[in-house]
Amino acid sequence: MxxxxxxxxxxxxxxxxxxxxxxxxxxxxxxxxxxxxxxxxxxxxxxxxxxxxxxxxxxxxxxxxxxxxxxxxxxxxxxxxxxxxxxxxxxxxxxxxxxxxxxxxxxxxxxxxxxxxxxxxxxxxxxxGLRKKEARILVKEEKQPINHFQKIIEFIKDLDAGEGADIEEVKKRSGAPNAEELINKLIEEGEIFEVKAGKLKVLE
CATH class of the missing domain: 2.40.50.140 (Nucleic acid-binding proteins)
Structure with a gap:
């Protein structure tokens, strides 16, 4: 990693x-x-x-x-x-x-x-003063043709019946080749969390 x-x-x-x-x-x-x-x-x-x-x-x-x-x-x-x-x-x-x-x-x-x-x-x-912003390669969510981050969050919500969404099912439904990496980033940023082994929830 x-x-x-x-x-x-x-x-x-x-x-x-x-x-x-x-x-x-x-x-x-x-x-x-x-x-x-x-x-x-x-x-x-x-x-x-x-x-x-x-x-x-x-x-x-x-x-x-x-x-x-x-x-x-x-x-x-x-x-x-x-x-x-x-x-x-x-x-x-x-x-x-x-x-x-x-x-x-x-x-x-x-x-x-x-x-x-x-x-x-x-x-x-x-x-x-007001500094110039550093040049970065940005990906704004609203400009992505396919927003895999948002799709993963939506799939977690759809699959979560109370005990959390199965991480393997979320990865499968997302269709993203780097789904595990995207999920790990969302966890790192506090957007989602692993309520228990293999189960994901959205922070609400």
Whole structure:
């Protein structure tokens, strides 16, 4: 299996993501958000918890906007309370046209760090400005003649009767010659997960 390089977490505001566009790349290159501050595949955000829904997902606000934190791990946010200031490092994603972050690290912060982060962001923007985006070979989902990523997600949903979709059946139905590689990438990016050996589910 190809070695996946962990991308550097980019310090940014929530609004940078909300105004950006999600781009899915080919192969093992990480998918990312194309934003005014550059291409972002991992983020470092700091915000206040403003809500928790019935399923345990959390919304944070950093004064520039609000974004959802989602996880397929049970009780991932159980120790977070409304009003907590937290730092989040994770991967920005899109599901059903809603932008969210799949956290890798969550840390509660003292509220004095909020002012420090604002200063940090101001200095970073002054130093770097609006950088030109790096040239990459991109594959936008809406421009693919056959979107195997989306087809795999749809097949998993169709085949999942509650216990997860059989991975071999998903690979067979997808018709993609590199179906296993595509499935592994979707797992790596947090779009789907293996609920148990050989069974896949979509993160919802």
């Amino acid at each position: 190809a070695q996946i390089k962990r991308e550097t977490a980019v310090i940014c505001m929530i609004n940078d993501l909300l105004r950006g566009s999600f781009i899915r790349t080919e192969g093992w290159n990480p998918s990312y958000f194309s934003t005014e501050i550059g291409d972002v595949s991992r983020v470092s955000l700091m915000g206040v918890v403003v809500s928790k829904d019935a399923s345990g997902n959390v919304v944070i606000d950093d004064s520039s906007g609000r974004i959802l934190l989602r996880s397929f791990e049970n009780n991932a946010f159980h120790d977070l309370n409304i009003g907590d200031l937290i730092m989040v490092i994770g991967r920005p994603r899109v599901y059903n046209e809603e932008k969210y972050v799949l956290p890798e690290i969550i840390k509660k912060m003292d509220h004095k760090w909020g002012a420090y982060r604002q200063l940090q962001l101001k200095l970073l923007r002054k130093k770097t």
